[in-house]
Amino acid sequence: MDTLMNIVQSVLNMGASVMLPIIIFILGVVFKVKPTKALLSGITVGIGMIGINLVINLLTTSVGPAAQAMVERFGLNLTVIDGGWPAIAAGTWAQPISALMIPIILVVNLIMLALNWTKTLNIDIWNYWHMSAAAATVYIVTGNLILGVIAGIAYTVFVQILADKTAPAVQEYYGLEGIAFSTGSTAGYAVLGIPIGWVISRIPGIRDIDVNPETIQKRFGIFGEPMVMGILIGGVLAALGGYDISGILQMGMTMGAVMLLMPRMVKILMEGLIPIQEGAQKLLKDRYGDREIYLGMDAALATGSPSALATGLLMVPITLFLAVILPGNRVLPFGDLATIPFFVGMIVPSRKGNILHSVxxxxxxxxxxxxxxxxxxxxxxxxxxxxxxxPEGAAQISNFDTGGNILNWIFLKLAQLWNGIF
Structure with missing residues (x-):
């Protein structure tokens, strides 16, 4: 198990910018794309991922301090600290069951593809940790390795099915042809968000209000431009954090840059994926007729949409406000606030980019x-x-990515129920 853990950790340590080009090249060869074209596709995807990560880092290093400043300014005092997804991911990988789950998740995905139970090939191996977190949760609670593995497999199957079901809306709204979102946290938030959004969009007085960048631009001109929206939202976040005028302007410009740069980075990545997607579809058409295949990717691609980014950023102060007023809550939002735009990746397309309905x-x-x-x-x-x-003063830690994800929470409850029965 230690050897397997070391191998898995070595692969993960290479990072997406190294491993994705390798995976894309191998897939290209499998799908009968010319080796030189497959190599260029892989390199382009890797460069696109580097660009996306640079912009995401810009986003998180700006929103994180602003959120912390809000916490300090408003004197929030809650005993469970949101440690963010990196803390829980590290805790997940430290569990013995996690190394075992990586090949199991991949094999389950391939079996489902072979049996035509899914259209999605999940190549986003870094986010396999979401499935592993469900397995680790059940293992920790019950002490039963087999039950943990079963939980991880069940989680994988559900995410694959949901990725298939949401792929048409994701592709149409984001312009990501042949892509499905296979990120566990995004799937978990979609389970609640899509039906709740359906109800909200039918409430009289709200259903007819359409707030998206296009309608804002039509009504208010320049204020509908994504970078201007970013500047305004960033300025509001900074002001709520008590920043001075210089800090407000800097935060505004940073968020404006994120809004402008992210779609361009996603476009570069998609340029690399197109030949692989075309090769896959041609191969499948030759062998199986009209069968489709989607490439399962990180929901970070959703941040190429101004509506998704705007929704996520607006949810930062709203989430902090909810944490204060919500009876029974003990979580102080912090680490995962900047990753809320990833959580809404399937919700925003279901609301057709309507920022009001999404928020x-x-x-x-x-x-x-x-x-x-x-x-x-x-x-x-x-x-x-x-x-x-x-974090200092934390009695316990939690997060939104896993702790606030209904899929993981269901497995927690099932594990606790098992203990209660057996």
């Missing part, structure tokens, strides 16, 4: 997420103990 939907979803994250805290604390340094 209202996510506000309701976040109420559930805070309560689930509070309930999940003891297990996530145990998972992360000795692996990550806890």
């Amino acid at each position: 209202l939907t996510c506000t309701v979803v976040m109420v559930f997420a805070l309560l689930m994250a509070t309930d999940y805290a003891p297990v996530l604390t145990q998972m992360a103990e000795g692996v990550v340094a806890f």
Whole structure:
């Protein structure tokens, strides 16, 4: 198991910018794309991923301090700290079951493809940790390795099916031909967000209000430009954090840059994926007729949409406000605030980019997420103990990516129910 863990960790340590080109090249050869074209595709995807990560880092290093400043300014005092997805991911990989789950998840995906139970080939191996987190949760709670593996497999199957179901809307709205989002956290938020959004979009007085960059631009001109929207939202976040005028302007410009640069980075990545997607579709058509295949990718690609980014950024102060007023909540939002745009990746297309409907939907979803994250805290604390340094003053840690994800929370409850019965 230690050897397997070391191998898995070595692969993961290479990072997406190295491993994705290798995976894309191998897939290109399998799908009978010319080797030189497959190599160029892989390199282009790797460069696109580097660009996306640079912009994401710009986003998180700006929003994180602003959120912390809001916490300090408004004197929020909650005992469970949102450690963010990196802390829980590290805790997940430290569990013995996680190394075992990587090949199992891949094999399950390939079996489902072979049996035509899914159209999605999940090449986003870095986000396999979401499935592994469900397996690790059940293993920690029950002490049963087999049950943990079964949980990880069940999680994988569900995410694959949901990726298939949401792929048409994702492709149409984001312009990501042949792509499906196979990120576990995005799937979890979609489970609640899509039906809640459907209800909200039918409420009289709200259903007819359409707020998206296009309608804003038509009505308010320059204010509908994505970079101007970013500047305004960034300025508001900085002002809520108590920044001075210089800090407000800097934060505004940074968010404007994120809004402008992210779609361009996603476009570069997609240029590399197109030949592989075309090769896959041609091969499948020759062998199976009209059968489709989607490439399962990180929902970070959703941040190429101004509506998704705007929704995620607007949810930062809203989530902090909810944390204060919500009875029963003990989670202090922090680490995962900057990653909310990833969580809304399937919700925004279901609302056709309507920022108002998306924000209202996510506000309701976040109420559930805070309560689930509070309930999940003891297990996530145990998972992360000795692996990550806890923030000062934290009695426990949790997060939104896993703790506030209804898919992971269901497996937590099933594991606790198993213990209660057996």
